[in-house]
Amino acid sequence: MYQRAKPWLLLSPPQGMFSASQTIAVAVERANLKPGDYKGTITFTSNIGEAQWVHVTMTVRPLPANPGPVLEVIPPVLSFTALDGEADPPAQVLTVSNPGTQPLDWSITANNALPVASQSLLPIMFDASSNWLSTDVSSGVVVPRSSSLLHLIVHSRALLPGVYTDVLSISAGHGVYDSPQTISVSLTILPRCGLTLSAGSMSFTAVLGQSNPSYQSLSLSANSSCSGTVNWKALSAANWLSLTPASGQIKGSTNAVTAIGVNASILRPGTYNSYIIVTVAQSTQTVMVQLIVQAPPSPSAPIMGATPLSLNFSTTQGLPNPPGQVVTITNTGKSQLSWHTTVNIMTSWLAASPTGGSIAPGQTGQVTISIYTANLTPNTYVGQVVFVGADSNGAPAAGSPQTITVNLLVLPPCTLQPPSLSSLAFSATQGSSNPGPQSVSITGTGNCAWPLSWHTTLTNPASWLALAAASGSLVASGQSVPITVSVNTAGLNAGTYSTRVLLSATDGSNTAAQGSPRFFTVTLTVLQPCQLQIGPPNLMLSGVQGQSSSSTQNLSLSETGACALPVTWQAQGDSGSSGWLVLGPPASGTGSATVPVGVNPRNLSPGIYSGTITVSAFGNGGAIVQNSPQTVNVTLTVTGYTFSGSVIACSDSNCTSSKRLPGSSLNLLNNSTNQTIIVTADGSGNFSFANLALDSYTLTVNGTDGTINYLGTVSFNLTGDKLSFPANVYPH
Secondary structure: OEEEOOOOEEEEOOOOOOOOOOOOEEEEOOOOOOOEEEEEEEEEOOOOOOOEEEEEEEEEOOOOOOOOOEOEEEOOEEEEEEEOOOOOOOOEEEEEEEOOOOOEEEEEEEEEEOOOOOOOOOOOOOOOOOOOEEEOOOEEEEOOOEEEEEEEEEOOOOOOOEEEEEEEEEEOOOOOEOOOEEEEEEEEEEOOOOEEEOOOEEEEEEEOOOOOOOOEEEEEEEOOOOOOEEEEEEEEOOOOEEEEOOEEEEEOOOOEEEEEEEOHHHOOOEEEEEEEEEEEOOEEEEEEEEEEEEOOOOOOOOEEEEEOOEEEEEEEOOOOOOOOEEEEEEEOOOOOEEEEEEEEOOOOOEEEEOOEEEEOOOOEEEEEEEEOOOOOOOEEEEEEEEEEEEOOOOOEOEOOOEEEEEEEEEEOEOEEOOOOOOEEEEEEEOOOOOOOOEEEEEEEEOEOOOOEEEEEEEOOOOOOEEEEOOEEEEOOOOOEEEEEEEEOOOOOOOEEEEEEEEEEEEOOOOOEOEOOOEEEEEEEEEEOEOEEEEEOOEEEEEEEOOOOOOOOEEEEEEEEOEOOOOOEEEEEEOHHHOOOEEEOOOOEEEOOEEEEEEEOOOOOOOEEEEEEEEEEEEOHHHOOOEOOOEEEEEEEEEEOEEEEEEEEEEOOOOOOOEEEOOOOEEEEEEOOOOOEEEEEOOOOOEEEEEEEOOOEEEEEEEEEOOOOEEEEEEEEEOOOOEEEEEEEEEEO
């Protein structure tokens, strides 16, 4: 049996029984711990020897800023318990989380039962050697800052009582942080309902012709596999061996006691061996009994006796030592008896006082048997105090030795055990359905004034958390009750939410149980939904008529939130802009991208043109991506050419002399479209037509200098900018 002071320190199995050796897996659960150094202590206790301690040091290092995928599996150990031949124990859950920044692709790479004889935790390549442990899934993908559940299923009905160990190995590929990880799983198959006896053997010493030795008590208790009332009966295999009572009932954690006696008066001197059979249900146990019948001594010799021959002590760990009990030594002979004690025990919890002396004929002496429980852990302990007698010459006295069997029951204190899981992790996408509930078990053990009442409180208010149930009672040692933990993400923004659930317990005397309060941590990660992000929302482009290319602008695409990767996207222009809008490459792909957007204004007239780009996206397997499709507005301004010059008033048709003609009216006719543009020359006679399309034009100019009216007409093809053009006009 072990005790741990830190919730992050786990063992599997937590208790057991062995003859030679047994391997115990020690694991640490670093999830939800801040970076730093942690220290803990494991205390091992048993029914022999003193407690042993193992000190554990753990260092938690921070993740880098952009770690990629990270493998996190909790808890690192799991323990199952089943009864021989009964139903399989309930499945338990492993949580596979990814606190990293890229999707995590994990799989089970090993599932290996360890040899029962060696129980060695050495790496084993994958094979099918484990047929008692299975999982509901063997691989999966976890998006960043999310988790998935892996159910472990145990098949115990075909296994014999004992402890079985399996090691699961979960890997996420080369270069993934904290990959691979191993999870130790232990399965304890308890034997069927049976009895635990306080002694496996007894011995009596009698002197022929004297009274029979006193009875010795045999304590019977039901093992943890029994429930309700247990009926037992016992049978003696010899006519000189008896027990009272020979049958009875045991209810719950109470003990039954039967007195074992011998009748030496019907026997001759010698050594006799027999046994008592104790049965309950399908379990049978045997107690060996030896009786030494000594011949009558000389009339003047001392004769030694002792009563009682068995003592029973009971206490609870942590309480003061129980009071001592007295054994009476008798001398029914005719001369003085010298005696001394020998304590047959491997530890120092048993003592006798005084340890020797002498008793006159026909007199008695008393020895106090004491126990010291300060260094003892809960268990059943058996010791012997042997009284050895001698006559005045040092020869063994008749009736010597007398063996006193001492049974000590140290009960565990009333304790609220640590919850089955120290932390629970939930994750969900904002706006999606709630994740499934998880279960945590709590257990009460020890010598409690039953029932043990428990209740929960939250260290931080958490309206998103629900517990079923939030309080209750435990009625017997070892009983466990589940607490179903559920979360509700409705109305929660994306982020991480956390609280601690405190578990407090008091027994029927309103005394707080040891270990109370316990706690476990609940963390809920609400992930942003997978969304398509594009920018900018508007593009402003320009070009010159007749040119085949122009500068481009970039359209950025990316996905955010909990996406089913890879996200596939496609960008497409509307039909009305297909003649001049140029996309990409690329115009489709996966993941984040930059799409060049350009135009081809060669066949466009000067003016302003509008179009749209539609971007649509979907996740792996057709998963929905929010904000898809999205449109980007595109505006194209196509510029034309400039026609400019001066109005020249000629004196005659040969323009013998000329002058500028301010204020002239210029009428420019597009011969193709019949559109006319009219401008007026400035005070210097200069004019300008802007943004003209390449085409055939006719220019008509008329004006006056106040005395003479002038008129001029000219036709031309505009093939580019036409600057400093002399528009000649003549008297009219």
